[in-house]
Amino acid sequence: MSLSQPDLWQQQMRAAQRGDAEAYRALLTALRPWLSAYFRRRLQSPDTEDLTQITLVAVHEKRHTYDPTAPFMPWIAAVARHKLIDHVRKYGRYVHVELNELNEPVDEASLGLPATIARRDVQVLLSQLPVDQARVIRLHKVEELSLEDVSRLTGKSVAAVKVIVHRGLKKLRDSVGVPRKVYEDE
Structure with a gap:
């Protein structure tokens, strides 16, 4: 079962930009488990919950930058990636990079990015x-x-x-x- 629902999230974000508070609340609630999983895969640390919260705040502050004609997943992934990079720079932690069974980097296109x-x-x-x-x-x-x-x-x-x-x-x-x-x- 996939945690992401890109089409639904895109609709919710568009509605949120038009002022629909209920759609926005549903979007933030749905993003939480996806963000937590995103950070857990990349950062073996108890800081994943903090990063999830920080990213949700960033989504709130930067929601006006989302282009409603563009796909939502690359936008949310970019926000999460920037927060992860900021965290790694600040604390000098190691970031876990996923590899497939052949020890090759995971193709980001397969992740929807x-x-x-x-x-x-x-x-x-x-x-x-x-x-x-x-x-x-x-x-x-x-x-x-x-x-x-x-x-x-x-x-x-x-x-x-x-x-x-x-x-x-x-x-x-x-x-x-x-x-x-x-x-x-x-």
Whole structure:
């Protein structure tokens, strides 16, 4: 049984934006178990209830930003993801990443979340880096070009590309609160 009811939630949110208090109350009540499960899967911590409450407050404060012509699930997932990231940054906790049986990342499309959310998050992170560094990382890690191809495209040596990628990824890990010990052991 699925906890999410995207079509119903979208209707309730639209009604709430038109001032229907009963629909809004029903939406917040329905979101609670979904948010709790979302945070439990990603954060092995007793803080999941607090994060659920914080996210429900954020939904209340940001409900005017929801576009009623857009699907509801990507919007609520983005709100929850931002609250989770804020929490991890503040407390430096580990986040549990779900893997399927083959130890491959779970396809977010199968969760009803479009890849556009992940692409947007990568863009936001890369925008925190100097333009040249972000370009090199984007070419090598996102577009999956070889170090040699990135070297040819940028006019930098392969060694320089390696250093730029390494330092840039370290900056990004630090910016999202990944403890140094986790990636120094790699």
